[in-house]
Amino acid sequence: MYQDYLGEVKKLLHGKDYKVVGKNVIRVDAIEKVTGRAKYTTDFIIENALIVRAVRSPYPHALIKKINKKPAFKIPGVVAVIIGDDIPGENQCGYYLDDQPLIATDKVRYIGDIVALVVAKDKESAWAGADAVEVKYEELPAVFDPKEALKGDFKIHNRKSPGDVKVIKGDVEQAFKECDVIVENIYKPGSQDHAYLETEAAIAIPEAQDGILVISTNQGPFRTRNAVARVLGKPQSQVRVITPYIGGGFGGKDTYGPIISSLAAVAAEITRQPAMIVHTRYDSFVYHFKRCPFEIRFKSGATKDGKLKAIEVDYLCDCGGYAAHVIGLLKRAAYHSTGVYEIPNCNVQGIAVYTNNLPVAAFNGFGNPQMLFAVESQMDLLAEKLNIDPVEFRLKNALVPGSRTGTNQLLDHSVGIKELISKVAKKADWVKKRSKQKRWQSETKKRGIGIGCSWHGCGTTGFKHDWAGASVILNPDGSVTYSTGIVEIGQGTITSHAMMVAETLGIPYEWVKVELNDTSRMPDSGETHAQRGAFIGGTAAVDAALKLRKKLNKLASEILKCDEDEITIEDGIAYSLNDASKKISFNDLVREMYQRGISPAEYGFIKARRGYPDPDTGQGDPYAAYTFGCTIAEVEIDIETGEVNVLRLYPGVAAGKILQPDVVRGQINGCAMLGLGYSLTEVVERENGKMVNPSFTDYLIPTIMDKPEIAEFISVEDEYKYSGYGAKGVGEIAFIATPLAVANAVYDAIGVRFYDLPISAEKVYFALKRK
Amino acid sequence: MKIKFQLNGQPVEAEAPIDETLLDFLRNRLRITSVKKGCDLGECGTCTVLLNGKPVRSCLLLAVQIDGEDVTTIEGLSKDDNLNPIQEAFVKEYGFQCGFCTPGMILTTKALLDKNPDPSIEDIKIAFEGNLCRCTGYDQIIESVLRAAKLIKR
Numbered sequence A: 001m002y003q004d005y006l007g008e009v010k011k012l013l014h015g016k017d018y019k020v021v022g023k024n025v026i027r028v029d030a031i032e033k034v035t036g037r038a039k040y041t042t043d044f045i046i047e048n049a050l051i052v053r054a055v056r057s058p059y060p061h062a063l064i065k066k067i068n069k070k071p072a073f074k075i076p077g078v079v080a081v082i083i084g085d086d087i088p089g090e091n092q093c094g095y096y097l098d099d100q101p102l103i104a105t106d107k108v109r110y111i112g113d114i115v116a117l118v119v120a121k122d123k124e125s126a127w128a129g130a131d132a133v134e135v136k137y138e139e140l141p142a143v144f145d146p147k148e149a150l151k152g153d154f155k156i157h158n159r160k161s162p163g164d165v166k167v168i169k170g171d172v173e174q175a176f177k178e179c180d181v182i183v184e185n186i187y188k189p190g191s192q193d194h195a196y197l198e199t200e201a202a203i204a205i206p207e208a209q210d211g212i213l214v215i216s217t218n219q220g221p222f223r224t225r226n227a228v229a230r231v232l233g234k235p236q237s238q239v240r241v242i243t244p245y246i247g248g249g250f251g252g253k254d255t256y257g258p259i260i261s262s263l264a265a266v267a268a269e270i271t272r273q274p275a276m277i278v279h280t281r282y283d284s285f286v287y288h289f290k291r292c293p294f295e296i297r298f299k300s301g302a303t304k305d306g307k308l309k310a311i312e313v314d315y316l317c318d319c320g321g322y323a324a325h326v327i328g329l330l331k332r333a334a335y336h337s338t339g340v341y342e343i344p345n346c347n348v349q350g351i352a353v354y355t356n357n358l359p360v361a362a363f364n365g366f367g368n369p370q371m372l373f374a375v376e377s378q379m380d381l382l383a384e385k386l387n388i389d390p391v392e393f394r395l396k397n398a399l400v401p402g403s404r405t406g407t408n409q410l411l412d413h414s415v416g417i418k419e420l421i422s423k424v425a426k427k428a429d430w431v432k433k434r435s436k437q438k439r440w441q442s443e444t445k446k447r448g449i450g451i452g453c454s455w456h457g458c459g460t461t462g463f464k465h466d467w468a469g470a471s472v473i474l475n476p477d478g479s480v481t482y483s484t485g486i487v488e489i490g491q492g493t494i495t496s497h498a499m500m501v502a503e504t505l506g507i508p509y510e511w512v513k514v515e516l517n518d519t520s521r522m523p524d525s526g527e528t529h530a531q532r533g534a535f536i537g538g539t540a541a542v543d544a545a546l547k548l549r550k551k552l553n554k555l556a557s558e559i560l561k562c563d564e565d566e567i568t569i570e571d572g573i574a575y576s577l578n579d580a581s582k583k584i585s586f587n588d589l590v591r592e593m594y595q596r597g598i599s600p601a602e603y604g605f606i607k608a609r610r611g612y613p614d615p616d617t618g619q620g621d622p623y624a625a626y627t628f629g630c631t632i633a634e635v636e637i638d639i640e641t642g643e644v645n646v647l648r649l650y651p652g653v654a655a656g657k658i659l660q661p662d663v664v665r666g667q668i669n670g671c672a673m674l675g676l677g678y679s680l681t682e683v684v685e686r687e688n689g690k691m692v693n694p695s696f697t698d699y700l701i702p703t704i705m706d707k708p709e710i711a712e713f714i715s716v717e718d719e720y721k722y723s724g725y726g727a728k729g730v731g732e733i734a735f736i737a738t739p740l741a742v743a744n745a746v747y748d749a750i751g752v753r754f755y756d757l758p759i760s761a762e763k764v765y766f767a768l769k770r771k
Numbered sequence B: 001m002k003i004k005f006q007l008n009g010q011p012v013e014a015e016a017p018i019d020e021t022l023l024d025f026l027r028n029r030l031r032i033t034s035v036k037k038g039c040d041l042g043e044c045g046t047c048t049v050l051l052n053g054k055p056v057r058s059c060l061l062l063a064v065q066i067d068g069e070d071v072t073t074i075e076g077l078s079k080d081d082n083l084n085p086i087q088e089a090f091v092k093e094y095g096f097q098c099g100f101c102t103p104g105m106i107l108t109t110k111a112l113l114d115k116n117p118d119p120s121i122e123d124i125k126i127a128f129e130g131n132l133c134r135c136t137g138y139d140q141i142i143e144s145v146l147r148a149a150k151l152i153k154r
């Protein structure tokens, strides 16, 4: 059932170089995006659509005693006021767990929890209506610190934790006895806002036969469809979701997409009129779910020859009022807690804890940046104690083909991290700078260099399923219609799919048209997250295209009267390798397919090649493959202001085959900047769990002025044989490594280690004063 | 209030409520949805249009303020699929990802290159300081501007 797609493709191409894959092409979405024609959710202007405004709780934790809709109806223009009990289907929108009502009925659990929807003819009425709805609350004690929440007498839900995770391997106690150096610290990486430039929005439109159409900002059209079907009490076939271009996702719209879609859908269903809900920037900052803050106690030990022996890790994830995405990211963090190293003894225990903070979302790295921040800080601390260079120490312990991970997964191939570390270190001129840097210090500026290594399992974590479909239809004129449920959120994946389809069929890339993302006419490809768009979604594309290619080869061999193995198709011409005069054009071949009654359409469907780790020990294969990253950062710190200026970044990835080099570079540089924000400036300030700096003036995402020099990325193409063209995912890996490298570089510069993120100028300033 | 202005070289006459922002006016009344609303507070640059050739944030202006003026949106840059050199440069240099900031970036490029056909990287940074992009990390935007400058000079 798991095909060696890489081998199959190479065989079909008779070992020739790729014509499309690995090249830079004009992106599928390019022309629309540079002409302004690309449509995003709010660009679908629906005549007379009703406006939906949520009534949100001002209290972090309270019982809802009474809701009085009446005052809202005094406002002309208000059409409906919807409370939880009005929801036609099930009032439930939890992601992994059924713990979150779409509209709260008995109690609220964070500031912003939705208690009612006001639906009105125009924005002013909707807003005024939302202010007019009277809600009586009875406040309950609220808790914002997860440790307190665990200990104290708080009942946010009927249990304190939505889930936990363990990774138990070897004998940690014994191993620590054999260690020569042990380092133990507590790390507190914080929250972060996605701050994509397009805020969350959804439009719902009643359709024929009781159906409903939703157009929304989401990263999972089918998950969105299923969520909407559930709250409407309709079969999934009656809900259709169109996912247009998305103005940035980074995971946030994976979590909030189904929620906001459901809100619009409920309003449209109840009023039987088109309805839309759009978050303002303030709404987006204050109400959409964000990166999960962690608190991690991390103990690691090594022997004096520099070999890692054991880790012992306990950590808490503050998930806020509902579980949302926390269970997945909690598990992912545990399964990656060894970092990119072979460590024979592990005792890792993580738990998610309900508090009255804003719930947490998927966000680039999905728990990994938090965990690996601890891992990579520990690595530098150990190296220092052992008096070994940090790069050398990492190389001594890095995973290699044949290694086993903390979950005891055997990595038999596609493990390029060791080569990657060496190459990045060489490019950054590590050895020289690491020593010379020490001497370059002015009165007011101190420089440092640091390294961070990351890894990220491709595809969803092994506790839920991971499949993807794709469909390829050959048209009689030789053009190709391609459909996937993978969403174009900016990352360029649908272009990669079109490229792989073209390469596999032997036609120019321009002949492949990617269809609008519409659940009524495309296969379920799962969500666009977890670095799976090209990796799993793209493999489904190759699966479908391969099936067609085999049919085409067979047919061509019959027509050209030669052996099937001799047939190749290149640039839209099928011919015999032994006699190039035997040839037929691709469109003639396809027309012949139609005439002979051979189906010109194929559906690809694949499942990730991985397992489900044991819940008690965490042992097993949680991911099919891992992408590796390594970044080196050079920083300069102004000791008078505490400001950390990142001078240069040297990123690198071992992500298998790079399908589109320039697009991957864009991903890497974009991730680096997102990572820089998390490292230095993006502070989510909260009061009673509510963000209190909700604007781009107060929440500082990197501008063009903050851009360091980013070196051309290093790539180790450690191809993975079970995916299309040997690609692995690349969307998150460079993000993860950035803060780790920056934090280590800061330490190198000023000798102060920060155990929390971001490392704001203020923190550095006070730390230097204390020193 | 009735306003008259030039939009992408064409005269336009339309009714504009006195408290409506230029951004809402363009999007909702004239259906020019290439002008994006990233914040509505003047902080992100996605709503950039050119007013008499200068980049402005349409969320900070009222529609009535453009009475008698000349406004350019990205629609004014190309006809059909004949891309303007700036657009071509953004395609070739991958100066966009999600594309939400792109119309604003391209118009800012136009204003910059009209004034300064040979900008340095520093000049580009200053011109784009108010245009946020969360996806690209800015490098490929800078490269797009540099390529556009070259294409225009040719």
Ligand code: FES
Pocket: B036, B037, B038, B039, B040, B041, B042, B043, B044, B045, B046, B047, B048, B057, B058, B059, B060
């Ligand atoms: S929408 Fe005008 S600057 Fe953001």
Ligand code: FES
Pocket: A197, A247, A248, A490, B096, B097, B098, B099, B100, B101, B102, B132, B133, B134, B135, B136
């Ligand atoms: S391309 Fe997404 S914000 Fe710039």
